[in-house]
Amino acid sequence: MTVSMKRLDHVNVRTADLEGMIDWYGRMLGMHPGDRPDFPFPGAWLYADGHAIIHLVGTEAEPANDGKDLRLEHFAIAATGLRALLDRAASAGERAEVRPVPGFPIVQVNMWDPDGNHIHIDFDEAEAEGLAIG
Numbered sequence: 001m002t003v004s005m006k007r008l009d010h011v012n013v014r015t016a017d018l019e020g021m022i023d024w025y026g027r028m029l030g031m032h033p034g035d036r037p038d039f040p041f042p043g044a045w046l047y048a049d050g051h052a053i054i055h056l057v058g059t060e061a062e063p064a065n066d067g068k069d070l071r072l073e074h075f076a077i078a079a080t081g082l083r084a085l086l087d088r089a090a091s092a093g094e095r096a097e098v099r100p101v102p103g104f105p106i107v108q109v110n111m112w113d114p115d116g117n118h119i120h121i122d123f124d125e126a127e128a129e130g131l132a133i134g
Helices: 018-029 082-092
Strands: 004-015 043-048 051-058 072-080 097-100 106-112 118-124
Touching: 004 018, 018 043, 018 051, 072 082, 082 106
Parallel strands: 004 051, 072 118
Antiparallel strands: 004 072, 043 051, 097 106, 106 118
């Protein structure tokens, strides 16, 4: 089985002005909040053409772009070939953390590039059948 990257899924942005960001993206780009998993932190998923492409995460203080508290925390790619990716990561000794998304039929594989940038690869939960995840 092969791994096939499909598309960039979304961008995750941290902000101390959650309501202002929601308003701006709505007014300027026509993106509006929609369904979002019941995460234990404030945020909003902003939709365009039926797809949540901006994920906002509310913070108490404005993030400082110092490499430790980034505004842009990760990017995600929708894919197929979950088992192949996990086999590839294990063979290379790469860190790959598998997590289901609460209330959504998505399983994420969280990885980090050589610069430490967080990437998660999103798979349909059906690909995780028979795998021990959690």
